[in-house]
Amino acid sequence: MPNNGAVSTGWHKFGTLLSHAARPERVEGGNFVNPPITRGSTVVFPSVESMSHKEKERYAHTTIYGAMGSPVQHELEKVIAEIEGGCDCQVVSSGLSACTLPLIAFLKAGDHCLIADSVYGPTRRFAEKVLKRFGVEISFFPPLASKTELESFFRPNTRCVFAESPGSHTFEVQDIPMIATLTHKHGAKLLMDNSWGFGIFAPFDHGVDVAIQALTKYPAGHSDVVAGAITVNNQQDWHQLRDTALQIGQVTGPEDCWLTLRGLRTMGVRLARQAQTAFEIATWLKEQPEIAAVHHPALPECPGHVFWKRDFTGAGCLFGVLLHERYTVQEMKQFINALSLFAIGASWGGYDSLVLPTTGEIIRNYPDENVIKHATFRLQIGLEETQDLKNDLRQALDRLSL
Ligand SMILES: Cc1ncc(COP(=O)(O)O)c(C=O)c1O
Numbered sequence: 221m222p223n224n225g226a227v228s229t230g231w232h233k234f235g236t237l238l239s240h241a242a243r244p245e246r247v248e249g250g251n252f253v254n255p256p257i258t259r260g261s262t263v264v265f266p267s268v269e270s271m272s273h274k275e276k277e278r279y280a281h282t283t284i285y286g287a288m289g290s291p292v293q294h295e296l297e298k299v300i301a302e303i304e305g306g307c308d309c310q311v312v313s314s315g316l317s318a319c320t321l322p323l324i325a326f327l328k329a330g331d332h333c334l335i336a337d338s339v340y341g342p343t344r345r346f347a348e349k350v351l352k353r354f355g356v357e358i359s360f361f362p363p364l365a366s367k368t369e370l371e372s373f374f375r376p377n378t379r380c381v382f383a384e385s386p387g388s389h390t391f392e393v394q395d396i397p398m399i400a401t402l403t404h405k406h407g408a409k410l411l412m413d414n415s416w417g418f419g420i421f422a423p424f425d426h427g428v429d430v431a432i433q434a435l436t437k438y439p440a441g442h443s444d445v446v447a448g449a450i451t452v453n454n455q456q457d458w459h460q461l462r463d464t465a466l467q468i469g470q471v472t473g474p475e476d477c478w479l480t481l482r483g484l485r486t487m488g489v490r491l492a493r494q495a496q497t498a499f500e501i502a503t504w505l506k507e508q509p510e511i512a513a514v515h516h517p518a519l520p521e522c523p524g525h526v527f528w529k530r531d532f533t534g535a536g537c538l539f540g541v542l543l544h545e546r547y548t549v550q551e552m553k554q555f556i557n558a559l560s561l562f563a564i565g566a567s568w569g570g571y572d573s574l575v576l577p578t579t580g581e582i583i584r585n586y587p588d589e590n591v592i593k594h595a596t597f598r599l600q601i602g603l604e605e606t607q608d609l610k611n612d613l614r615q616a617l618d619r620l621s622l
Contacts (some may be wrong), residue, residue, distance in 0.1 A: 227499040230420035230534025231492040234358055237302060238484050242295035246596060251265070255295050257478045261286035279308075279455075280293060288466060290474040294480050296481050297449070300432055300439070304414070304431045305424050306451035308458040312470045315434020316417060319343040320350075322411050322430045323380065325464035329355030331379040336394060337586050338363040338387025344583065347382075361561055363392040364524055364585040366524050367402065367449070374406045383428075384413035385421070386524070389578040389598060390591055391515040391540050393524030396531065400427025409457075415569075419491070420534035423498075424453045430461075437569025438536070441483040445476045490571065490603065494537035498601035501609055504538050510617045512594055515540040522579025537569045537601040540578065542594035543620075551620055552595035558616035568600035573609060575599055 244251050265271040274284050289297075293311050296439065300354045301309035311319050327333055333348055337360040347358045361373045363385075382405045385394040388524035396412065403410040404427070414423050415434040423431035426617050433439070435447040452458050502516035513521055516539035517528040528535070543552055556564060562575040582591065601609065 226533075227535035228492040228496045230532065231488045231495065233533075234303060234419055234488045237299075238486075241299040241484075241547050242481060243304065245473060255292050255478070255481070257292055257474045258290045259474055260290070260325045270469060274498075278466065278596065279459055287469055289471060290369075290472050290477065292481065293477040296477045296484075299481065299484060300433065300435070300449045301451050302580050303419055304433070304451040305422050306431060306453045307455065308462075309449050309451040310461050310465050310470070311435070311472050312448045312450065312465065313472050313476075314446045315341050315432075315448040316340075316346070318432045318434065318450050319382075319413055320346050321465060321468075321470060322432065322450050322461060323347070323351060323382070324468065325355050325461050326380050326411070326430070327351065328379075329348050330377060332357040332359070332375045332377045333380045333382065334378055334386055334408075335360050335382045336363045336387065337361060337584050338390050338392050339382060339384045340388040341581065341583060343382070343384070343413065360585045362509060363387050363390075363394050367398055370399065370402055374402065374408075378406050378408045380409050380411055382411045382413075385518050386416055386515075386522075386528070389540055389582050389596070390584075390588065391517060391522055392547055393517050393522065393526075393528040393532075395524070396421075396423075396426045396428060397526050403427075403429075416536045416538060417532060419487070420536070421532050423451075426531055427467040429453065429457065434569075435480050436567060438487055439484050439569075440476075440480045441487055441490055441570060442479075443567065444568035445479045445483070447472050447480050448478050479591075491534075493603060494571075494601055495535045497606045497609065498537040498539060500606050501599070501601055501613070502612055505541060505613065507621060508614075508617055510544055510620050512544045515542070536569075538598065540598050542591065542596050542598060545593055547595050547620060549577075549595045551581070552577060552597060555596055555616050555620055556597060558619050559612055561612040562599065562610055568598075570600070571603045573600060573602040573604055 297309040297311050400410050409429040411430040412428045414433045431451045433449040502514045508512040515522045518535040562573045565574045577595045578598050
């Protein structure tokens with residue numbers, strides 16, 4: 221049984237890195253603490269030779285044109301690569317682009333891609349609407365498939381497996397080392413959306429090849445930026461990813477990179493506090509008579525909890541809630557409308573608490589019968605006081621008849 225410390229300790233180890241990474245060099249005469257925002261499209265050179273020399277360095281985070289990124293984007297890339305434990309990183313314009321770019325980079329017509337049934341809905345849509353149109357075969361596998369079951373999904377042309385742990389809305393924690401072993405046995409690459417586990421799940425230590433981040437969430441942390449990142453752990457994958465990013469014109473605005481870097485400075489303390497509050501609320505909520513179950517990875521009732529306990533060093537601030545079967549979706553909407561501290565909104569990872577109804581949003585080939593018979597919602601826990609959030613939830617639950 222995880223203790224309260226276990227949900228928040230994982231975030232603390234980054235304090236020094238987050239405070240000192242990507243700070244400008246100390247120079248005689250002094251300079252500002254934070255890197256500047258460099259806006260621009262054109263970069264000018266003193267000679268043709270110096271321009272072509274720089275062009276050859278495109279795998280070294282340099283730029284000869286604004287569409288190749290700005291200095292602050294490249295600083296952010298170095299910090300993200302270090303936190304994920306990879307060799308290099310490409311920042312992109314949204315978390316969704318971070319999911320789609322590696323699929324474009326590592327797949328071609330005739331390949332097969334296996335995707336966890338519980339991935340973020342737009343990732344699923346991209347696979348079904350775009351990848352299929354370009355001749356890639358797609359199939360979905362149950363996120364908690366056993367090794368034997370999962371192996372039956374592989375085809376001779378399987379080239380990528382896409383995992384997300386915990387799953388969107390349903391929070392199944394996947395057995396990533398087992399999935400990695402099978403993926404590599406079949407000569408494929410394992411891509412993982414690690415947005416929930418940023419800083420508390422070391423993707424490359426668990427066999428992941430491509431780690432995906434929605435920087436929009438914890439790193440930016442203030443609900444004011446949309447950005448993403450992809451980290452890889454070898455030079456060959458890095459070249460393929462970086463080339464694809466340049467070929468399709470992926471670029472992220474310097475303000476968004478700067479804001480994300482600024483958000484990262486406090487991510488450790490924000491998330492330690494938010495994870496702690498989220499765990500306390502989840503534990504309290506599951507005891508309320510109106511609630512059937514709480515799918516928080518650090519709670520034993522969460523599907524795949526054993527893998528969370530084995531593989532993660534902490535917990536995030538986002539979890540799913542199942543209302544008791546006796547309540548309709550309409551009653552759940554009344555409960556949600558009665559909340560005052562929880563704003564109704566998509567996204568998560570910011571400093572403010574949010575609620576999102578998820579019934580109808582859970583599109584699955586392999587639906588979990590325990591989930592679909594309930595009205596469900598998702599909570600993102602922010603920096604508010606725990607007791608205030610509990611009071612808000614309790615007064616809204618009181619509107620439901622017992
Ligand atoms: C798990 C996960 N991955 C990716 C994304 C996409 O991020 P963005 O909103 O920055 O496109 C989201 C957004 O909610 C998400 O929850």
